[in-house]
Amino acid sequence: MFRSSIVRASRSVAPRVQCRAASTHPLSNPTLIDVEKRWESMPPQEQAELWMSLRDRMKGSWAELTPMEKKASYWIAFGPHGPRALPPPGEGKKVFLGTVIGVVASFVLFLGIRQLGRPLPSTMTREWEEATNEYLKEQKVEPITGISSEGYSGPGYVQSPPAAQK
Amino acid sequence: MAPSTVLRIAARQFRATSRFAAVPTFRASAIRAYSSESHEETFEEFTSRYEKEFDSVQDVFELQRNLNNAFAYDLVPAPSVIVAALKAARRVNDYPTAVRIFEGIKAKVENKGQYEQYLQELAPLKEELGITLKEDLFPESK
Numbered sequence: 039m040f041r042s043s044i045v046r047a048s049r050s051v052a053p054r055v056q057c058r059a060a061s062t063h064p065l066s067n068p069t070l071i072d073v074e075k076r077w078e079s080m081p082p083q084e085q086a087e088l089w090m091s092l093r094d095r096m097k098g099s100w101a102e103l104t105p106m107e108k109k110a111s112y113w114i115a116f117g118p119h120g121p122r123a124l125p126p127p128g129e130g131k132k133v134f135l136g137t138v139i140g141v142v143a144s145f146v147l148f149l150g151i152r153q154l155g156r157p158l159p160s161t162m163t164r165e166w167e168e169a170t171n172e173y174l175k176e177q178k179v180e181p182i183t184g185i186s187s188e189g190y191s192g193p194g195y196v197q198s199p200p201a202a203q204k
Numbered sequence: 205m206a207p208s209t210v211l212r213i214a215a216r217q218f219r220a221t222s223r224f225a226a227v228p229t230f231r232a233s234a235i236r237a238y239s240s241e242s243h244e245e246t247f248e249e250f251t252s253r254y255e256k257e258f259d260s261v262q263d264v265f266e267l268q269r270n271l272n273n274a275f276a277y278d279l280v281p282a283p284s285v286i287v288a289a290l291k292a293a294r295r296v297n298d299y300p301t302a303v304r305i306f307e308g309i310k311a312k313v314e315n316k317g318q319y320e321q322y323l324q325e326l327a328p329l330k331e332e333l334g335i336t337l338k339e340d341l342f343p344e345s346k
Contacts, residue, residue: 096299101334108299109341115300 070110163201258288280312
């Protein structure tokens with residue numbers, strides 16, 4: 039509501055503002071050259087002045103605008119600066135490198151912790167596991183679908199390489 | 205009994221009771237507008253609505269808000285809407301937005317041929333207002 043009242047107020051003022059002379063002298067090239075590079079570093083006061091002088095020029099016929107003025111006004115309004123700024127060059131590479139470094143670091147940490155850990159328990163050998171299978175078959179454990187059922191062909195409890203290999 | 209009749213009777217009863225309860229009646233909301241019953245805007249209605257909107261534009265904010273809305277639909281606004289928008293841009297003395305309108309068309313159309321057709325259609329007004337396309341302003345950035 040507050041904003042709309044401001045808009046209404048500015049609307050009633052607008053005709054008077056528009057009466058302000060549309061400036062007829064084109065802005066000189068030195069003030070507009072490379073505005074793309076200078077804009078970010080210009081003080082806000084100077085930015086406002088440049089934009090206001092361009093706005094005054096736009097009040098006249100657009101056909102009389104110089105190409106420089108057209109370029110500068112478009113760039114200031116919609117160019118890649120402020121919220122429209124493009125991502126800095128090489129950002130993708132940076133993100134990729136950061137991710138690779140993170141993955142490598144975590145892998146090194148994982149291996150380091152494994153090195154400090156205790157060796158596998160003595161039961162984790164093929165021989166021990168085969169003996170386990172035999173014992174369970176003897177005891178008729180899981181007779182319907184499991185290890186002692188008829189025609190069972192699975193590995194049972196064998197999951198480790200033979201002890202000699204280790 | 206048709207459902208609308210039921211609703212109307214219900215609404216009448218509601219109004220009758222509300223007279224005693226001293227509650228203000230709101231007739232329009234007595235019959236709910238379900239989305240399936242709401243009328244879908246046709247392209248012609250869209251065109252005339254936005255022509256009107258752009259004709260009544262008073263400042264840059266309104267112009268850009270209407271442009272954002274008009275270009276947010278799953279359609280390319282008709283040339284008459286674009287003409288109204290360009291005239292509005294001229295009225296509020298905003299050159300960059302006029303250039304931006306052509307950029308918007310380029311982004312909305314399906315292929316280059318359609319963009320060319322739009323440019324052909326709008327060429328007289330473009331010449332009259334002295335608008336240069338973005339690709340002509342910044343030929344190196346293509």
